[in-house]
Amino acid sequence: MAELERAGLAFCxxxxxxGLYGMPAGDWYAAGVRIAGRTCVEAALNGPSRRVAExxxxSLAPVxxxxxxxxxDLFAGSGNLMLHVRDVLGTSCVGMDADPVVFELTRGNLGVLDLPASMRLGSWAxxxxxxxxxxxxxxFVLAPPWGPAFSFDRGLDLRRTNPPVGELVEHITRSDRSGRRFAVIQLPVHEPVVAASVRELTKRYRQLDRAVGCLVLDLT
Structure with missing residues (x-):
């Protein structure tokens, strides 16, 4: 808990x-939730996740x-963003994670809190x-690792994430067999996004909404 408090002071x-799973850090820690250090740094916290979910x-209600x-969620991590989106839609959800440690911790956390979601160990594909x-x-909730795609000078370049967001949506449109396909792409809350990387997506796919923290596309 002391480590979480230090991280909370540093980041927030x-x-x-x-804050995860609708609770501040002290509450979820007391409930038995545990996360990896990398998840603490990378997780979409409650406030931004609620805004993305809304x-x-x-965006989707009219269509x-x-x-x-x-x-x-093809890169679920803690699963927090996925769960907030699931809550506002009232439907089923599944998260993918290729890291065995993150997968086991998140699956355990969902069980501890009796949350209506499932996790699978494996690559996004x-x-x-x-x-x-x-x-x-x-x-599809898309939040691939940013890595070198992000810098404080230029912001986030969606063409340089791992994998690039454009490759993800192309794979989705080729492989998914549901009647309709949509994507919500996580964006920085306080930093810019490289405009050209957004234009490349919105030229090919219909933009339903662009708000703080996310871009919503119709991939059908």
Whole structure:
């Protein structure tokens, strides 16, 4: 808990700032939730996740039936963003993670908190070998590792994530067999995004919304 409090002060300005699963850090830690250090740094926290989820709901409500959308997070990590999106849509969700440590911890956390989500160990591409059944549409949550794609000088370049976001959406459109396909792409909350990398996506795919922290696309 002392490490979490130090991280909360450093990243958020408050000891309880690493908020996950709808709770401040002290509450989820007391409940038995445990995360890896890299997850603490990379996780989408409660505040930004709620804003992304509301953007998704607002974007999709006019174009599809919300409770028939399956939510798939191809780089789930803590699963927090996926769960917030799932909550506003009221539907099923599954998260993928290729890191065995992160996978085991997140799967355990979902069980400890009795949360309505499942995790699978495997690469993002392995999801398409066993997609969600009984859904009319799929919303893909895309937050691939930024790595060298991000700098404080230029912001985030979606063409340089690992893998590039453009390659992800192309694979989705080739491989997914649901009736309709959508994507919500996580963006920095306080830093810019390289405009050309967004234009490349929105030239090919219909932009449904662009808000602080996310871009929502129709991939159908």
């Amino acid at each position: 300005g408050a000891p309880d700032g690493i 953007t998704v709901r607002r 599809t039936t919300l409770d028939r959308i399956g939510v798939v 392995s999801y398409f070998l066993d997609p969600l059944p009984d859904v009319d549409a799929t919303l």
